Amino acid sequence: MSLKHAILVQLETEPSSGYDLLQHFKSGLGYFWNAKHQQIYQQLKTLSEQKLISLSLEKQKGRPDKKTYQITKLGTEELKHWLTNPVKPHKINDALLVKVYGGHLIDQENLQNELMLHKKTHKKILQDLLNMERTFLESPPQTQEKYKLPYLTLRRGILGEQAWLTWAKEALEMLKK
Amino acid sequence: MSLKHAILVQLETEPSSGYDLLQHFKSGLGYFWNAKHQQIYQQLKTLSEQKLISLSLEKQKGRPDKKTYQITKLGTEELKHWLTNPVKPHKINDALLVKVYGGHLIDQENLQNELMLHKKTHKKILQDLLNMERTFLESPPQTQEKYKLPYLTLRRGILGEQAWLTWAKEALEMLKK
DNA sequence: AGTCTATATTCAAAAAATTGCATACACTGA
DNA sequence: TCAGTGTATGCAATTTTTTGAATATAGACT
Incomplete structure (x- = not known):
């Protein structure tokens, strides 16, 4: 907990x-x-x-x-x-992926549209995270040293969002075929 | 739900x-x-x-x-x-990142060790996913066409794990400094 | 004065997830 | 025969999350 x-x-x-x-x-x-x-x-x-x-x-x-x-x-x-004490890896419950898994049952355009909506959201999140990163990297060195671990959580966010957007691009291309 | x-x-x-x-x-x-x-x-x-x-x-x-x-x-x-109908983006509750955020409070070696444990887990997951991908890509074209959407969920998993491991590498390097 | 928005907090109920525990069938090996 | 493991299913309690509803302070605007 x-x-x-x-x-x-x-x-x-x-x-x-x-x-x-x-x-x-x-x-x-x-x-x-x-x-x-x-x-x-x-x-x-x-x-x-x-x-x-x-x-x-x-x-x-x-x-x-x-x-x-x-x-x-x-x-x-x-x-x-x-x-x-060690924690367990976090569990994923991603409804979007459940939908992709069963997506053959619906109109592919609907699926595309939804993916594009989510893409938009994720782009926004990435932008916010990159802004936060820029602010951090412009801060004094002692600040950067002090907050280097919270910065790592930021980096995790950024890399995760970038991966998500890479996937979304791939997915949309496949759906267009 | x-x-x-x-x-x-x-x-x-x-x-x-x-x-x-x-x-x-x-x-x-x-x-x-x-x-x-x-x-x-x-x-x-x-x-x-x-x-x-x-x-x-x-x-x-x-x-x-x-x-x-x-x-x-x-x-x-x-x-x-x-x-x-559209679903909402999934929410993340990642205890490891909470620990990283507050990691300055504990011995950095402890944090490193835990990251390495998690890294091991994620490497295993990635391996499993890549094996599944290989099997899929060796299957007949009609099977690949039939399961192209479930394959997308696999791709999401692979890209996500790769991003996680990239981050872990970065994090461990930062912790060693 | 009333409405709307922001700040700030609380209570309660319902839904979902987790943990614990248990039972039964079937096979294998000591 | 018994213990251990795998297959197969179920019940119950607790914890966590989500949803719904509400109240109060304060300011701004019509």
Whole structure:
């Protein structure tokens, strides 16, 4: 169960509110760990009860108050413990590929159109990731050294998206034949 | 909810028992749709109740009897309906990347070792996929034409694994610095 | 004032996945 | 005969994910 640890990892980077975390899960962390806001808040409550994180209320100007959480010593220990133990390879559930597998049952143009839609999405994602990479590579060397591991997750995203687009091109060519 | 459709797609290809399906989910379909035997049997029961599949009991020599399911007309219609509607991009929950993101907290050798373990796994998967590809490409042209869409799912797997291994190489090099 | 949007959080229910456990048939080898 | 392995199926509980719904603060605009 790694949502807990994804949250702890992010809180270890900087204290955050539920909403801040949600933004991170829409970008950054979210490229490799999907989480819904209900999950995040629920998990924050649990982590707080377990004393792995602590809570402080923060008043904001022009915005509602927010609850800021930060990781505790206990939380950091729990996180380190998890980090030292091996995880299993992630499992894939890709409905698009199920559709491709059974695609002979439908009109090939429909399949092509859908592939092109997904291609568009993936192009956007790749663009976003490349922008993030450019920003990172323009940052000072100590920043680059500090964040070299998060950068690796970015590289994984980029290489994965590029592979996907290579495949999509191939697939569309085959479908046109 | 695509387990249902993954099962229907496979049953459309050929009638199968729960056990047969399980083997398919360990290979072939399983590279892009993960399913546990409990899920499969449960889903077969539901699909049968819904008349999307029909059941026949088959006696075997030297083995226990098996229940063979085949897709019904209604099932084929349901499947086609699903196939014509767009699906969302699949979501990623990759614990390894969460670990890489927070990897500065642990001994870098531990992280390297784990990456190398995963690398080994991915190499094996790629090998399996390439073997499957070779077999496919050695098959008669009409077979290749018939299964060109399932072949596309294989190609996706191969390109994805290759991208993963490229990344792993890059990551290990960075970790060694 | 009301509507819309953004920020911020919460509760609840349903669906799906995972884990644990179990049973039965059949064969093989000690 | 028993233990181990493979084939074959099933039930139940727990955990995780998804979906739906809602509330509150605050600002901007009509």
